[in-house]
Amino acid sequence: MNPKPAFSQAPTIEDLEVIAKVAYAGMPRELTRHVDDVVIRVVDFPDEETMDEMGCETEFDLLGLYRGVNLSRKSVTSVVPHLDMIFLYRRPLLDYWCETGEDLTNLVRHVLIHEIGHHFGLSDDDMHRIEAEADHS
Numbered sequence: 001m002n003p004k005p006a007f008s009q010a011p012t013i014e015d016l017e018v019i020a021k022v023a024y025a026g027m028p029r030e031l032t033r034h035v036d037d038v039v040i041r042v043v044d045f046p047d048e049e050t051m052d053e054m055g056c057e058t059e060f061d062l063l064g065l066y067r068g069v070n071l072s073r074k075s076v077t078s079v080v081p082h083l084d085m086i087f088l089y090r091r092p093l094l095d096y097w098c099e100t101g102e103d104l105t106n107l108v109r110h111v112l113i114h115e116i117g118h119h120f121g122l123s124d125d126d127m128h129r130i131e132a133e134a135d136h137s
Contacts, residue, residue: 016042016090016108023109026136032114038119039085046089060092064111066118086115
């Protein structure tokens with residue numbers, strides 16, 4: 001098992017990218033087997049267009065977001081204009097981390113599971129079940 005990172009300063013975008021890669025690598029294959037080509041991108045905040053689209057009141061309202069066409073709506077004949085991406089929003093994640101004291105690696109993993117679940121068109125209940133099963137394995 002990887003040691004948990006300790007930080008004396010707020011984790012950088014690069015730090016969160018490493019945490020996300022490790023978290024993704026440890027996710028259940030049931031969840032990741034169809035998203036090998038998904039790009040995980042860490043940025044400080046969502047852009048204004050995303051905030052408006054998601055109905056956010058502040059730039060801290062959104063921890064992550066899946067952008068792309070979920071598998072339940074993809075077709076082999078569809079032209080996909082952009083890569084499927086999961087955005088992780090660094091500053092809101094760090095704010096939530098500080099407020100809750102939750103382990104940062106677990107928090108990033110939870111957000112990734114939730115966003116990948118949207119890729120599959122899974123319900124929140126399905127994602128909670130998959131996450132709980134992964135926690136007990």
